[in-house]
Amino acid sequence: MKSAFWQLADLLFPSRCALCGMADHAVSDGGNAYCPDCIEKLTPVPRNRCQRCAAEIGPYASSKEGCVQCRKRTLRFNSVVCLGMYDGALQKALLAAKWSFSAVPMRSLGALLATMRAAELHDKAFDRIVPIPQHWRQRLVRNFNPAAIVAAELATRLNINCDVHLLKRISRTRPQKRVSVKQRFENQAGSLAATYPHTIRGERILIVDDVLTTGATCSEAAKVLKAAGAKSCSVAVLARVLDHSA
Ligand SMILES: [Zn+2]
Numbered sequence: 001m002k003s004a005f006w007q008l009a010d011l012l013f014p015s016r017c018a019l020c021g022m023a024d025h026a027v028s029d030g031g032n033a034y035c036p037d038c039i040e041k042l043t044p045v046p047r048n049r050c051q052r053c054a055a056e057i058g059p060y061a062s063s064k065e066g067c068v069q070c071r072k073r074t075l076r077f078n079s080v081v082c083l084g085m086y087d088g089a090l091q092k093a094l095l096a097a098k099w100s101f102s103a104v105p106m107r108s109l110g111a112l113l114a115t116m117r118a119a120e121l122h123d124k125a126f127d128r129i130v131p132i133p134q135h136w137r138q139r140l141v142r143n144f145n146p147a148a149i150v151a152a153e154l155a156t157r158l159n160i161n162c163d164v165h166l167l168k169r170i171s172r173t174r175p176q177k178r179v180s181v182k183q184r185f186e187n188q189a190g191s192l193a194a195t196y197p198h199t200i201r202g203e204r205i206l207i208v209d210d211v212l213t214t215g216a217t218c219s220e221a222a223k224v225l226k227a228a229g230a231k232s233c234s235v236a237v238l239a240r241v242l243d244h245s246a
Pocket residue numbers: 017018019020021022034035036037038039
């Protein structure tokens with residue numbers, strides 16, 4: 001995590017690269033927070049991914065029935081798009097962006113996701129983009145909801161309506177990190193509700209979060225939205241976190 005000094009520098013001098021700190025880098029499309037070298041690190045060549053959960057799989061592996069990470073799980077969403085796996089530069093950038101005073105780095109990561117995965121995102125012709133709402137404890141300690149920032153950026157770039165009020169939290173789940181991977185699906189059950197369910201009948205919805213680990217939260221969101229009549233629910237996240245207890 002960045003020191004308070006660097007966080008303040010980000011706020012005062014947004015042209016400084018949010019990952020390596022290089023000053024006066026060329027600001028590209030969308031007020032990008034990262035220098036060209038860091039953008040290259042943040043957007044590696046896409047690998048073969050599981051169609052169901054976006055985990056990286058072998059170059060010739062098929063994933064129609066899911067991969068070793070997701071095969072045993074009931075996932076209610078139809079597919080997942082991500083910028084990359086949660087490691088290296090992307091992990092570092094995501095952590096720094098999440099705890100930054102400024103939402104600019106998070107917005108830039110959203111812009112990279114929209115650009116790098118444009119074909120997959122345009123292909124599905126979504127009707128609405130819906131971010132996962134924050135846990136109440138996260139609201140107390142963070143300056144913004146990363147999922148809402150990424151969702152807004154995707155919405156602008158794909159020209160789709162972003163709906164931050166559709167999903168709301170209705171029960172106090174424990175933070176996902178504090179429960180075992182197996183308990184995460186139970187922990188999320190009944191935690192979300194659709195605020196105005198009648199408006200989404202027949203819609204193709206893109207659910208947005210910052211990361212996807214077990215998929216429990218996004219699966220619960222898809223379950224709620226499909227029960228309200230959504231035709232399909234796909235997921236877009238910045239990074240796919242592998243859980244090794246799969
Ligand atoms: Zn840089």
